[in-house]
C-alpha cells in the first residue's frame with residue numbers, strides 16, 4: 001500500500017528545535033499554538049524567516065523524532081512511502097540532504113502548499129501528519145490519518161483521524177491494518 005508522511009514535527013523535531021530561533025526572529029515569546037498561528041498570518045514576515053532559515057541551512061540541522069527512521073525503514077520494505085511536505089520547494093535539496101544523512105528511505109518526495117497535500121497524496125491509504133487542518137482535508141482522501149499529538153492540534157475531530165503518541169503507535173496501527 002501507499003503511505004503518505006509529513007516531514008516537519010513527524011520525522012524531524014523542527015518546531016521544538018527552531019522555536020527559540022523563531023521567537024528571537026519575531027521578537028516575542030510565543031506558545032506553540034500562537035507560533036503556528038503567527039506563521040500562517042504573518043505571511044510577509046515568514047518570507048524573511050524562511051529565507052534566513054534556508055540560508056543558514058537550519059532544516060539540515062534538526063534532529064529526527066524518536067523511532068521515525070526505524071519505523072519508516074520497516075514500512076519502506078513493504079510499502080510505497082510518499083513524503084509530502086509543506087516546506088517550500090526551495091528546501092528540496094536541504095530536505096534530501098537531511099533524509100540521506102539520517103538514512104530515512106522513501107520512494108517519493110513532494111512539496112505542496114498547506115491544505116493542498118491531498119493533490120499529491122492520491123492513492124495513499126494512510127497519511128501521517130501533525131497539522132490538524134491538513135489532516136482534516138486529507139481525511140476526505142485517505143482511509144486513515146495518524147495525527148501526531150501536539151499542543152497545536154488538540155481538539156475533537158474526524159472519526160478517521162487517529163491521534164498517536166509516537167512512531168511505535170504507528171507501527172502497531174499499520175500492522176493491525
Ligand SMILES: [Mg+2]
Nearest residue numbers: 006008009130
Ligand atoms: Mg508537520
